[in-house]
Amino acid sequence: xxxxxxxxxxxxxxxxxxxxxxxxxxxxxxxxxxxxxxxxxxxxxxxxxxxxxxxxxxxxxxxxxxxxxxxxxxxxxxxxxxxxxxxxxxxxxxxxxxxxxxxxxxxxxxxxxxxxxxxxxxxxxxxxxxxxxxxxxxxxxxxxxxxxxxxxxxxxxxxxxxxxxxxxxxxxxxxxxxxxxxxxxxxxxxxxxxxxxxxxxxxxxxxxxxxxxxxxxxxxxxxxxxxxxxxxxxxxxxxxxxxxxxxxxxxxxxxx
Amino acid sequence: xxxxxxxxxxxxxxxxxxxxxxxxxxxxxxxxxxxxxxxxxxxxxxxxxxxxxxxxxxxxxxxxxxxxxxxxxxxxxxxxxxxxxxxxxxxxxxxxxxxxxxxxxxxxxxxxxxxxxxxxxxxxxxxxxxxxxxxxxxxxxxxxxxxxxxxxxxxxxxxxxxxxxxxxxxxxxxxxxxxxxxxxxxxxxxxxxxxxxxxxxxxxxxxxxxxxxxxxxxxxxxxxxxxxxxxxxxxxxxxxxxxxxxxxxxxxxxxxxxxxxxxxxxxxxxxxxxxxxxxxxxxxxxxxxxxxxxxxxxxxxxxxxxxxxxxxxxxxxxxxxxxxxxxxxxxxxxxxxxxxxxxxxxxxxxxxxxxxxxxxxxxxxxxxxxxxxxxxxxxxxxxxxxxxxxxxxxxxxxxxxxxxxxxxxxxxxxxxxxxxxxxxxxxxxxxxxxxxxxxxxxxxxxxxxxxxxxxxxxxxxxxxxxxxxxxxxxxxx
Numbered sequence: 084x085x086x087x088x089x090x091x092x093x094x095x096x097x098x099x100x101x102x103x104x105x106x107x108x109x110x111x112x113x114x115x116x117x118x119x120x121x122x123x124x125x126x127x128x129x130x131x132x133x134x135x136x137x138x139x140x141x142x143x144x145x146x147x148x149x150x151x152x153x154x155x156x157x158x159x160x161x162x163x164x165x166x167x168x169x170x171x172x173x174x175x176x177x178x179x180x181x182x183x184x185x186x187x188x189x190x191x192x193x194x195x196x197x198x199x200x201x202x203x204x205x206x207x208x209x210x211x212x213x214x215x216x217x218x219x220x221x222x223x224x225x226x227x228x229x230x231x232x233x234x235x236x237x238x239x240x241x242x243x244x245x246x247x248x249x250x251x252x253x254x255x256x257x258x259x260x261x262x263x264x265x266x267x268x269x270x271x272x273x274x275x276x277x278x279x280x281x282x283x284x285x286x287x288x289x290x291x292x293x294x295x296x297x298x299x300x301x302x303x304x305x306x307x308x309x310x311x312x313x314x315x316x317x318x319x320x321x322x323x324x325x326x327x328x329x330x331x332x333x334x335x336x337x338x339x
Numbered sequence: 340x341x342x343x344x345x346x347x348x349x350x351x352x353x354x355x356x357x358x359x360x361x362x363x364x365x366x367x368x369x370x371x372x373x374x375x376x377x378x379x380x381x382x383x384x385x386x387x388x389x390x391x392x393x394x395x396x397x398x399x400x401x402x403x404x405x406x407x408x409x410x411x412x413x414x415x416x417x418x419x420x421x422x423x424x425x426x427x428x429x430x431x432x433x434x435x436x437x438x439x440x441x442x443x444x445x446x447x448x449x450x451x452x453x454x455x456x457x458x459x460x461x462x463x464x465x466x467x468x469x470x471x472x473x474x475x476x477x478x479x480x481x482x483x484x485x486x487x488x489x490x491x492x493x494x495x496x497x498x499x500x501x502x503x504x505x506x507x508x509x510x511x512x513x514x515x516x517x518x519x520x521x522x523x524x525x526x527x528x529x530x531x532x533x534x535x536x537x538x539x540x541x542x543x544x545x546x547x548x549x550x551x552x553x554x555x556x557x558x559x560x561x562x563x564x565x566x567x568x569x570x571x572x573x574x575x576x577x578x579x580x581x582x583x584x585x586x587x588x589x590x591x592x593x594x595x596x597x598x599x600x601x602x603x604x605x606x607x608x609x610x611x612x613x614x615x616x617x618x619x620x621x622x623x624x625x626x627x628x629x630x631x632x633x634x635x636x637x638x639x640x641x642x643x644x645x646x647x648x649x650x651x652x653x654x655x656x657x658x659x660x661x662x663x664x665x666x667x668x669x670x671x672x673x674x675x676x677x678x679x680x681x682x683x684x685x686x687x688x689x690x691x692x693x694x695x696x697x698x699x700x701x702x703x704x705x706x707x708x709x710x711x712x713x714x715x716x717x718x719x720x721x722x723x724x725x726x727x728x729x730x731x732x733x734x735x736x737x738x739x740x741x742x743x744x745x746x747x748x749x750x751x752x753x754x755x756x757x758x759x760x761x762x763x764x765x766x767x768x769x770x771x772x773x774x775x776x777x778x779x780x781x782x783x784x785x786x787x788x789x790x791x792x793x794x795x796x797x798x799x800x801x802x803x804x805x806x807x808x809x810x811x812x813x814x815x816x
Contacts, residue, residue, distance in 0.1 A: 139767050165773035177768035181786030187772075190782060194773035226786070243772065 089114055089150070090251045090282040091136075091169075096147035098128070098135040098307075104145065105131040107307035113251060116279035120293055121286045122318060123304035124326055129286045130174060132304075133255040137171035138164045152250055166195055168250030172240040172257050178228045184239060185209065185223040188246055195247060212245045215275065217268045233260030241272040251282040258292035270295030290322035303329050377427045380404060383529050386432045390498055390532075393505055403518035403528035410522040413648075416708075417675050420646040424620055429592050431530040431563070487545070493538040494549055497565045500536025507538055511569055515598040515628045515654070524624040527563045527596040534564035534595065539574040539605075548577040548610070548796060566597040570605035570633075577608040579796065591619045593644075599627035601635050603657065608636040612799060614806055615644035617674065622648050631657030631686075638794050639666040641676055642806055650708060652681035655689035655717075662691045667791040670703030670735075671810050679708035679740075682722070684750075690721035696791060697728045698784060699735035700810070707739045711752075718749040726756040729787050731780065781811045 091113040098106035106128045113119055123129045135142035136149065138161030149156040151167055159167060179187065188209060192200045213220060216238050228236050237257055244252050254273070258266060273296050277283055285292060293301075293315065301317040302309045303326070311317065311329055321329070383404050387397040412421045487494060493504060501508045518528035539545060570576055593615065601607045607627070615621050621644040627635045637651045653662035668676035676699075682691040697705035707726045722745075728737035739756050761783050769779035784807060785792070792800045 137767075137771050139771075141763065160776075161767060161770040162773050162775050162779075165771055171771050173768065173771075177762075177764050179765060179769070179783060179786055181789030182782055187769075187782070190774060190778070191772040194775070194778065226789075247772065 090152055091150070091284065093136070093149035093156070094147055096132070096135070096149060097145045098131050099143045099145045100131060100141060105307055106135065108147070109304075109307075109309050110147075111284075111302070111309070113282040113284060115250075115282060117300065118277065118283045118285070118296065118298045119300045119302065120298040120318060121284065121302045121304050121309070122288070122290070122321055124288065127304045128307040129304045130255055131307075133171060133253050133284075133286050136164075136253060137161060137169060162194070165247075165249075170244050170247060170249035170252045172237070172244060172252065172254045174256040174259065176228045176231075176236040176240055178226075180226055180229055182227050183224050184227055184242075187227050188243065191243070191247060209246065212242055216242055216245070216272050218242060234262060234265035237261055237269055238265065238272070241269050241276075245272060245276055248276075250280070251284065252276065253284045253286065255286045256288065257285070258287055258289060266292065267295060290318045293318045305330060305333065376430055378404070378407075378429075378431050378526075378530065382431055386530060386532065389432075390501075392501060393509075395509060396501065399513065399518065400529050403525045404530075406519045407522060407525035407529055410525060412522060416648050416677050416706075417646050420620070420675060424592060426592075432532055490543050490545075491540040492543060492545060493536065495536045497534040497536045497567065498532065500567070504536070504538070507569070508536070508567065511567060511598070511600060513598075515600060515626050516596055516624050520624060523594045523622045524596050527565060527594050527624070531563045531565035531596065533562075534566040534597075535568070535578070535580070536566070537568045537576070537578060539570045539576045541571040541602075542573045543571075544574065545576040548579045548608075550579045562591075562593045562595070564595045566595070568597070568599040568607060568609070570599075570601045570607045572602045573604040574602075575606040577610065579610040579799070591616075593619050593621045593623070595623040595625075597623070597625040599625075599635060601627065601629050601633035601660075603631045603633060605630070605633045606636075607634070608638065610638040610795065610799070612640040612642070612795075612803055613644075613647075614642040615647070617643060617645055617671075619644045620646050622646075625649065626652040626654065626681075627662070628654045628656055629660040629662055629689075632659040633657065634661040635663070637662075637664040637666070637680075638791070639664065639678075640791065640795075640803060641666070641668045641678055642810065643669075643671075644674060644676075646675045646677065648677045650679045650681050650710075652683070653691065654683045654685060655691065656685050658686045658688050660686060660689045662689075664691075664693045664695075665791055665794060666695050667788055668695075668697040668705050669807065669810060670697070670699045670705045672701035672703055675704045675706070677706040677708060679706070679710075680724075681710045682712070684711075684713040684717040684720045684722070687716065687718045688720070689717060692723045693725065694790065695724075695726045696788065697726075697737060698731065698787065699728070699737050700731040702732075702734040702736075704736040704738075706737070707741070707756075709740070710742045711744070713745040713747065713750050715746040718747055720750045722750060723753040724755070725753075727787075728756075728758045729784065730758065730760045731784070777811065781808055784811060 089112045094110040095108045096106060097104060097108055109132060111119065121129050131142055135144050138159065144157055151164065151169055154167055156164060189200060189205060192205065209223065210220065213222065218238050228239065231239065237260065240257065257269060261269060270292060273283065285296065285298065298315055298318065301313055301315060303311040303321065310333055380401060383400045387400055495503065513528065516524050518525045537549065568578055599607055599609060613621065629635045635653055639651055641647050641649060651664055653664065655662055662682060664680045666678060668678045670676040676697060679695065680693045682693065684691065693709060695707050697707060699705045705728060709724060711722050711724060713720055713722065724741060726739050730737060737758055741754060741756065743752065745752065761780055765783055766776060766779050769782060770776055774782065785804060792803060795803065
């Protein structure tokens with residue numbers, strides 16, 4: 084059952100992609116105000132977990148339970164999850180030709196609010212958020228992710244998060260492809276968004292985003308399982324020593 | 340009358356239910372001169388006589404009819420659907436009782452209501468240079484601003500054009516599209532009625548777009564409007580026409596001819612959106628002749644119909660002539676949009692650009708059929724053709740038949756063709772932002788059409804988006 088007042092709470096989640104099990108029983112509870120990080124190498128299953136939680140139809144949750152703010156996540160479609168307060172910042176944001184960032188943003192806000200946003204309120208908010216993220220105003224009229232650099236795409240993801248104000252944000256490799264300035268801007272954006280009402284789950288290979296967005300909990304994912312959890316110091320240790328020592332610990336553990 | 344209306348409503352409801360609620364509107368019209376079905380020399384004589392036409396036009400009609408009767412239907416394109424047309428079961432002429440109107444106040448209320456649904460009054464108030472709206476086979480409302488008259492611009496329905504300016508009409512009529520061009524241009528030349536006649540004198544710039552709306556509104560009625568646009572030397576004009584059709588049970592034929600002539604240094608933009616009801620065969624011939632340093636831009640949107648065959652053609656006949664065709668076709672269930680373009684480079688330093696976008700949904704089918712011909716003397720030409728097809732659903736179909744005939748080697752040619760599907764990744768991205776799948780698909784389609792839509796005046800863009808939204812409803816699966 085759902086934990087009291089948890090924003091995101093999932094238990095023993097298994098995820099299949101094309102009938103192959105990628106995530107093999109993962110449990111996590113995120114309360115309001117908490118920042119969690121799942122760290123793992125490529126292929127560890129962390130992006131599959133993110134996609135499955137956001138409702139990607141190709142990622143099937145074959146068993147387990149998941150609740151978003153007390154509601155059964157697994158019974159909701161991707162758009163219902165979004166409107167219920169879940170946000171996924173994509174590792175590879177998708178190009179939508181011919182749809183401007185501003186038009187897309189208004190359409191998404193309308194979907195969330197059930198009515199058109201007031202045009203001048205929208206503009207004010209949108210411009211302010213773009214400015215905060217160091218996004219040039221001409222991006223408003225550019226086609227969504229079309230010809231954007233990696234860093235620009237990630238900033239636009241964070242811009243969307245800031246505008247949609249989810250309860251829980253899953254950030255899938257948001258730091259990848261960013262130079263240090265872009266990384267700082269993105270991190271500032273995440274920190275501005277975060278409050279004691281919101282939860283964040285960062286999914287990352289590297290520790291460097293965690294220098295700027297401080298996690299309360301760090302989890303290590305290997306082979307589709309969360310094998311180790313700890314505080315921020317765990318991330319530093321991973322950065323310092325790589326994932327091998329965790330793997331070594333595991334095999335020792337299983338050898339006993 | 341009430342009983343008649345009631346019966347018609349039932350007809351509409353029983354035929355094509357969801358379409359009726361979407362676009363189905365038609366008003367009771369008392370058909371005075373409904374004539375008989377079928378086509379022969381007697382009908383042609385009657386049409387010409389009723390219009391009190393000069394003898395040369397009557398003779399041309401008869402000649403055209405002979406050509407029509409002698410020619411078989413095209414052996415290419417969707418021959419299966421073409422062969423469904425029963426030419427003996429079509430009215431070739433009719434005329435509503437309402438006489439042509441001079442002012443908006445005199446326009447009957449039911450016509451205004453129809454215009455309301457098309458959003459015309461707004462357009463009228465905002466920027467109209469002049470409105471001529473064809474209702475049935477003849478123009479019933481025509482307003483022309485004083486300013487147009489002062490500038491010497493002639494903007495009339497084609498019948499009035501022939502009556503009032505026979506010299507200009509005789510000089511240009513049928514010079515770009517002769518009756519014998521194809522079976523359907525022959526038919527139009529024999530039985531044409533209505534359409535627009537536009538002449539812009541040398542050096543005159545028409546600031547606001549000129550608009551005309553066409554509709555078909557009689558069961559089994561063929562509509563054969565004829566449009567002739569002449570932009571004299573150094574003049575500029577933007578002409579717009581749009582159509583929506585009410586719903587009827589039996590198949591109907593629309594076969595228009597549009598001829599445009601841009602004389603030296605002139606500029607014509609021709610914008611059209613056609614949205615025919617799903618039972619209509621839309622077989623039109625449209626062509627422009629572009630003289631020295633003149634420019635013609637063609638913005639052409641095609642929705643609806645059972646079958647559309649339409650290939651706007653540009654003949655670049657003078658040195659430095661430029662032509663551009665931007666088109667969109669939307670093929671929904673049981674529809675075939677066979678559209679494309681023809682560009683003939685017949686002079687040096689001419690350039691053309693064709694951008695063709697098509698959307699096929701459900702079991703809809705779209706075909707791009709294009710020809711670029713560069714003559715031997717047409718050196719230093721630039722040719723660009725881009726075809727972009729979007730498929731929605733597993734049964735949607737798109738075919739591209741581009742033909743290039745280049746007879747000299749001093750030509751720069753670019754050609755690109757793409758077929759894409761609405762990708763699952765795009766849908767997931769948009770739904771993960773809270774849009775339903777339908778909303779996501781609609782946004783993707785609107786984005787795909789954006790290069791076209793942004794060329795339209797605002798009202799048209801809004802209307803087109805609304806039509807697409809209706810077409811896209813419940814498109815899942």
